[in-house]
Amino acid sequence: MHRWFETVTDLAAQAEVVCRRRYGVIEVADGRFQRLRLRPLPKFITLTDALIWGHWFHRARPGNRCWLYYSQPRSFSNFLALKFMVSTRQTTMSTIYTALAVLDDIARLKRTDALLCDVSNARISERMMARQGWEAHKPARWHRNYVKRFYGVYPPPAEGPGYDFQVTRGESVAGCKA
Numbered sequence: 001m002h003r004w005f006e007t008v009t010d011l012a013a014q015a016e017v018v019c020r021r022r023y024g025v026i027e028v029a030d031g032r033f034q035r036l037r038l039r040p041l042p043k044f045i046t047l048t049d050a051l052i053w054g055h056w057f058h059r060a061r062p063g064n065r066c067w068l069y070y071s072q073p074r075s076f077s078n079f080l081a082l083k084f085m086v087s088t089r090q091t092t093m094s095t096i097y098t099a100l101a102v103l104d105d106i107a108r109l110k111r112t113d114a115l116l117c118d119v120s121n122a123r124i125s126e127r128m129m130a131r132q133g134w135e136a137h138k139p140a141r142w143h144r145n146y147v148k149r150f151y152g153v154y155p156p157p158a159e160g161p162g163y164d165f166q167v168t169r170g171e172s173v174a175g176c177k178a
Helices: 015-020 047-060 093-110 126-131
Strands: 006-008 023-029 032-039 065-071 079-087 114-119 144-149
Touching: 006 015, 015 032, 015 093, 023 093, 032 093, 065 093, 079 093, 093 114
Parallel strands: 079 114
Antiparallel strands: 006 032, 023 032, 023 065, 065 079, 114 144
């Protein structure tokens, strides 16, 4: 019987669980991966969530932490959508980059073709996104959509003190796409 909520602390060791589940929250603290909380349903975001709750949470919570919500849509199972990222006041770029590296590793595990996101924060520039491998996709008046394409060619696994969970390119994992 499968549980509604599961926690993963080692992506490589628990790869089968990660591959099986569609929705998750990556938690990173002080530049180190803490855990991946797998959810039964996707995170639904409203403008109120982003503007009011996210802003309040960022100002009120101390520490160097961030949470990245992602989903694998049922109708497009070869893509992952970065739904929402929330951080605390003292969050460093190292912590954010670690969260994005974990998302890349999840994409590598699931053998997804691309990551998608809609950036609502005006302080996140196109140049910053390009440095992380994202490119503008489907320009729209009120949305800044970005895509990070893989199509079988994934970035090299990140290295450093927060990155002790990588799955190497081409590694076969039970439960994932071939």
